[in-house]
Amino acid sequence: MTHASTSTSAPIATDGFVLHDEDRAAIAHERKHYPHPQAASIEALKIVQKRHGWVPDAAIEAIARELGVPPASVEGVATFYSLIFRQPVGRHVILICDSSSCFLTDYEALRDAFFAHLGIGFGQTTPDDRFTLLPVCCLGACDRGPALMIGDDTYGPVTPEEIPTLLEGYA
Amino acid sequence: MSRILQDRDERRPETHPLTFRLNDDGTPVMLDAYREQQGYASVERAFSDLTSKTLIDELKTANLRGRGGGGFSAGLKWSLTMQGEGIPRGYIVCNADEMEPGTFKDRLLLEQQPHLLIEGMILAGFANNAYQGYIFMRGEYVDAARTVQRALEEARAAGWLGRDVAGSGWDFDIALHTGAGRYICGEETALINSLEGKRANPRAKPPFPGQSGAWGKPTVVNNVETLCNVPSVVLHGADWYQGLSQGKSGDGGTKLYGVSGKVKRPGLWELPMGTTGNELMERAGGMRDGHTLKTWLPGGGSTGFLLPEHLELALDFDTIGNAGSRLGTGLIAVVADDQSVVSLARNLEEFFSRESCGWCTPCRDGLPWSVKLLQALEAGEGERGDIDLLESLAVDLGPGRTFCAHAPGAAMPMASAIHYFRDEFERGVTRGQGKAHADPIPVGSV
Numbered sequence: 001m002t003h004a005s006t007s008t009s010a011p012i013a014t015d016g017f018v019l020h021d022e023d024r025a026a027i028a029h030e031r032k033h034y035p036h037p038q039a040a041s042i043e044a045l046k047i048v049q050k051r052h053g054w055v056p057d058a059a060i061e062a063i064a065r066e067l068g069v070p071p072a073s074v075e076g077v078a079t080f081y082s083l084i085f086r087q088p089v090g091r092h093v094i095l096i097c098d099s100s101s102c103f104l105t106d107y108e109a110l111r112d113a114f115f116a117h118l119g120i121g122f123g124q125t126t127p128d129d130r131f132t133l134l135p136v137c138c139l140g141a142c143d144r145g146p147a148l149m150i151g152d153d154t155y156g157p158v159t160p161e162e163i164p165t166l167l168e169g170y171a
Numbered sequence: 172m173s174r175i176l177q178d179r180d181e182r183r184p185e186t187h188p189l190t191f192r193l194n195d196d197g198t199p200v201m202l203d204a205y206r207e208q209q210g211y212a213s214v215e216r217a218f219s220d221l222t223s224k225t226l227i228d229e230l231k232t233a234n235l236r237g238r239g240g241g242g243f244s245a246g247l248k249w250s251l252t253m254q255g256e257g258i259p260r261g262y263i264v265c266n267a268d269e270m271e272p273g274t275f276k277d278r279l280l281l282e283q284q285p286h287l288l289i290e291g292m293i294l295a296g297f298a299n300n301a302y303q304g305y306i307f308m309r310g311e312y313v314d315a316a317r318t319v320q321r322a323l324e325e326a327r328a329a330g331w332l333g334r335d336v337a338g339s340g341w342d343f344d345i346a347l348h349t350g351a352g353r354y355i356c357g358e359e360t361a362l363i364n365s366l367e368g369k370r371a372n373p374r375a376k377p378p379f380p381g382q383s384g385a386w387g388k389p390t391v392v393n394n395v396e397t398l399c400n401v402p403s404v405v406l407h408g409a410d411w412y413q414g415l416s417q418g419k420s421g422d423g424g425t426k427l428y429g430v431s432g433k434v435k436r437p438g439l440w441e442l443p444m445g446t447t448g449n450e451l452m453e454r455a456g457g458m459r460d461g462h463t464l465k466t467w468l469p470g471g472g473s474t475g476f477l478l479p480e481h482l483e484l485a486l487d488f489d490t491i492g493n494a495g496s497r498l499g500t501g502l503i504a505v506v507a508d509d510q511s512v513v514s515l516a517r518n519l520e521e522f523f524s525r526e527s528c529g530w531c532t533p534c535r536d537g538l539p540w541s542v543k544l545l546q547a548l549e550a551g552e553g554e555r556g557d558i559d560l561l562e563s564l565a566v567d568l569g570p571g572r573t574f575c576a577h578a579p580g581a582a583m584p585m586a587s588a589i590h591y592f593r594d595e596f597e598r599g600v601t602r603g604q605g606k607a608h609a610d611p612i613p614v615g616s617v
């Protein structure tokens with residue numbers, strides 16, 4: 001296994017994509033937790049996503065070089081996990097729990113109300129790039145179903161009537 | 172934020188080892204407060220009085236069974252971990268991926284009592300000769316991640332982690348690893364692949380993780396709640412721990428039970444293992460006004476439906492298993508009379524279908540097919556033979572035919588829904604009355 005040197009080399013640029021210095025430092029920090037750099041792939045993707053909102057193809061290449069692993073392996077990981085976004089998303093991602101306990105506390109009505117309020121369906125982004133709507137597995141908030149997340153914040157139970165007020169906090 | 176619905180007065184150290192320290196306002200119990208309440212005392216006891224072998228024996232006698240859903244004896248699992256001459260020190264991995272539909276217990280422990288988990292992991296590391304622990308936490312648990320990270324730093328600064336843990340001459344550290352979605356990551360071998368930075372496909376067993384797991388080294392994977400039980404077993408002993416279940420169950424200890432669905436007071440309670448469904452429903456205040464109970468899932472989306480009369484059973488692994496279901500995670504979800512079992516089964520199979528990793532044929536192809544059939548039945552457009560077909564799909568998804576327990580987990584709610592509520596499914600059959608499916612395609616098995 002080759003371990004790419006990260007501390008001294010010039011910034012890694014692929015196809016115009018440059019890993020931010022802070023992100024390189026964060027990735028280097030994560031790497032130290034594991035016996036093998038590949039293990040930091042998911043964390044690296046999340047770090048890049050945090051800065052750019054999503055993970056463009058060129059970033060895959062840059063991460064692969066940074067970690068010294070084949071781009072195909074980073075690509076394979078990036079396409080497997082549902083919280084790694086491979087296309088641009090809105091400023092705020094809304095994750096609505098669609099699992100059974102929320103289903104039993106009227107998730108479908110809440111989902112339909114979101115569709116109507118935002119004029120989009122799952123996997124879509126509002127034209128003003130404000131919100132992207134996605135379903136998510138049980139959020140571990142079943143005692144407050146139906147539950148959802150906006151960005152890092154979890155809410156529940158949420159009624160359709162509360163949607164406009166709830167979204168006001170997210171510009 | 173998760174809440175325990177028991178007041179501090181009820182949560183005593185003698186009876187509630189998992190929750191007695193929790194603050195009523197739900198703020199996390201950090202190091203100072205934790206230390207003042209017996210925190211890390213079990214580690215001191217282990218270092219002074221126990222060896223790996225005696226600790227594991229104690230755990231076996233305590234009969235602590237895995238709280239991640241499978242109910243496998245933690246002591247037995249640890250006794251099978253490879254260690255000794257020429258065998259490298261390995262890993263303790265805490266499964267904090269909690270995504271089982273209807274399960275919200277690990278979140279409570281992670282958000283409010285991170286040091287209990289760290290203490291349990293240190294004991295696991297000591298018993299299994301590991302040098303490194305990982306907490307594999309689902310990416311959506313942002314607050315929990317922050318709290319656990321802070322607790323890890325506190326523990327390291329206080330000498331409970333790192334080099335020469337508490338002056339014992341033994342090294343052990345823990346890192347937090349956060350995930351990026353996908354239910355299958357919770358399956359222990361998929362979790363190991365994910366930890367290694369790979370796609371989360373399960374691995375074939377054997378070898379078992381305890382023989383060769385993460386990076387080829389012996390690896391112990393345990394659920395958050397399981398690990399949080401270990402400190403009290405070590406501190407107070409197996410007999411004490413056994414006594415916690417008050418003769419209600421052969422399984423030792425307490426359980427974080429919960430109720431979700433249309434009840435008056437959905438929530439979490441720490442109760443003796445083997446508490447009945449009726450007692451739990453009473454805690455939850457019963458069904459909301461205007462609703463009566465039709466059926467319930469005892470412990471997550473991958474467990475089988477049971478009837479109201481089964482609420483009198485002890486909620487433990489053997490009793491619920493003998494009733495034809497599984498205890499699973501022990502958090503029950505209730506279905507009201509006016510809610511359709513066919514629709515719920517459709518919702519569950521949509522979940523399992525979407526979350527299949529696609530490795531095995533029955534799971535990859537059978538689950539989307541079952542969703543189609545269920546959608547048709549739900550819309551009242553089912554064909555004669557659809558129900559039989561669903562039943563045969565459930566057989567093909569059953570134990571032993573796939574790499575991991577995801578497919579059997581998907582089969583159980585479907586088969587039990589048809590078993591108990593066949594009439595509801597039959598009402599969805601309107602087309603092709605009188606003729607069966609022309610050409611049922613057999614589902615291959617691997």
Ligand SMILES: Cc1cc2nc3c(=O)[nH]c(=O)nc-3n(C[C@H](O)[C@H](O)[C@H](O)COP(=O)(O)O)c2cc1C
Pocket residue numbers: 236237238239240241242243245266267268269270271354355356357358359360392393394395397398575576577580
């Ligand atoms: C599809 C699938 C998902 C699972 N998800 C989880 C999970 O989120 N958390 C968990 O602790 N166990 C989960 N398990 C069970 C684990 O494979 C494993 O049995 C468990 O972590 C062992 O810990 P325990 O013995 O302490 O329960 C899952 C199993 C399967 C088949």
Ligand code: SF4
Pocket residue numbers: 355372373526527528529530531532534535573574575576577578
């Ligand atoms: S049973 Fe399903 S989830 Fe499990 S390995 Fe096979 S395809 Fe993947």
Ligand code: FES
Pocket residue numbers: 097098099100101102103137138139140141142145146147272273274
């Ligand atoms: S089912 Fe929605 S939070 Fe658990």
